[in-house]
Amino acid sequence: MLWSKTLETGIQSIDDQHKELFKQVDILIDSKNVNRHKEVLDYLEKYIAKHFSDEQKMHIESKYPKAAEHKKYHDEYVKVFKQLKEKYVKEGPTPSNNMEINKSVVGWLKDHIMVCDRDFATYYKALK
Ligand SMILES: [Fe+2]
16 A cells, blocks of 8 residues: 555545545556556546646635645646656556656655645645
């Protein structure tokens, strides 16, 4: 399991979506699912888009001052994921592609959650 409790933001809806993202990555890199990678990557791509849009909605509704900056990270990431997906679908789950997923999906998500999403969570929870 790639998810760990230290990644919790304390906002239930966001945490649930983050857990689902990590669950899907687990499925993707599991060698048992070698034939399902296209399906899982398609699902992940859609789920990431939905997750980002849900987060951004919360940012705007709560007048988060760093909403625009945060959206920029999301938009850049959508491009990175798309390229990664195309490469993975073309070449399959090679060790180098799995390593890339680990770095660019797991690594990016963890960093983004720890810094950006946590920053928003602190702001959001202080409003209550
Ligand atoms: Fe985010």
